[in-house]
Amino acid sequence: MAVAAKDLHGTLDALILKTLSWGPRHGYAIARWLEDTSADELVIEEGSLYPALYRMERKGWIEAEWGESELGRKAKLYRLTTVGRKQLRAETEEWARFAGAVSRILLPA
């Protein structure tokens, strides 16, 4: 059984932005999608998720609106802004460079 990463090490924002790049989603669904897509290798704690969403909303990367989930429940739907899309590109690039550099040192060629 895959032991999940304990710490998202600064990648949470990028992961959320990427999730929303596929279309608007509510918080709970973002967490579920990331966990499913990573085969539970990433675990998104709610105590990390919701503060991150506020942070990103304040920064203008995402916008929220109350609506309904697929199951008909009250849910806060988030979607990417133009600034957020730009931010996603920047963070993706930064991740590629960082992860590449670390991997070249840590992992066998």
Added chain:
Amino acid sequence: MAVAAKDLHGTLDALILKTLSWGPRHGYAIARWLEDTSADELVIEEGSLYPALYRMERKGWIEAEWGESELGRKAKLYRLTTVGRKQLRAETEEWARFAGAVSRILLPA
């Protein structure tokens, strides 16, 4: 020009352990080696490095001994312990899983 990563996001310990796996080195040389090897994509701040070395010494991953640098200066030489070597394997594996999961989500296939 490569803009260096601002934050090592929890990889510093693994990077130090890996550096020492090639043989004993003093703190300053560890930083130089990592920066050179990553073509300056990783920057090791001294305010991060020395506290990390203490942390790792306390945990028994590395051992220190005063000696001389290649240039004949007083320097504290660190080397991996058996526990540290085991820790390096664990952290490398953890990094591979984590970076893989994040990359599969963020980066285009």
Added chain:
DNA sequence: GGTGCTTACCTAGTTAGACTAGGTGTATGC
């Protein structure tokens, strides 16, 4: 001999992100 650069180490205090550990309320299934 003074000035500046590099080597080498160290530390106090701050920041930021994710965490733990709780809480609310609604709906569904048994």
Added chain:
DNA sequence: GCATACACCTAGTCTAACTAGGTAAGCACC
């Protein structure tokens, strides 16, 4: 009636890395 899943929220803590300093020795240079 009770447990579980859905969906959101928050206070407080932890940790790693950061900024921004400092010490000291050796070297080159004029």
